[in-house]
Amino acid sequence: MEYVTIAIKIFIFLSIFNVWVIRFHKSTPWRGGEAKSMEEEFEAYGLGKPMMYLVGGLKLLSAVLLLASIWVPSLIFYGAPPLAILMIGAIIMHIKVNDPIKKSLPAFIFLILSILLLILK
Numbered sequence: 001m002e003y004v005t006i007a008i009k010i011f012i013f014l015s016i017f018n019v020w021v022i023r024f025h026k027s028t029p030w031r032g033g034e035a036k037s038m039e040e041e042f043e044a045y046g047l048g049k050p051m052m053y054l055v056g057g058l059k060l061l062s063a064v065l066l067l068a069s070i071w072v073p074s075l076i077f078y079g080a081p082p083l084a085i086l087m088i089g090a091i092i093m094h095i096k097v098n099d100p101i102k103k104s105l106p107a108f109i110f111l112i113l114s115i116l117l118l119i120l121k
Helices: 002-022 038-044 049-068 073-096 101-120
Strands: none
Touching: 002 049, 002 101, 038 049, 049 073, 073 101
């Protein structure tokens, strides 16, 4: 089971890094509304740049803590719960802008994985 939790942690870290660093200014099929970038997505949600950077920073920090929890297991309690809460917020924002359920799928998957990590700890 240890290999499964390590794989989940690495997957979450790489995915969050990809979305918030590599693809920050790029279009993806998961962006809220008709957004073509992270900034446009947060505008669609009615949220400004400060909130975008706060959410992004918290997601990246949570992902780093999950990755670090491979070596320091107690860090999972500082990475997984905030990430789960942020994913609930992401799902709510997709609902707010009447996105199809498909666009909420990544947030839902990360929510489930965060909870799963806490259960498997």
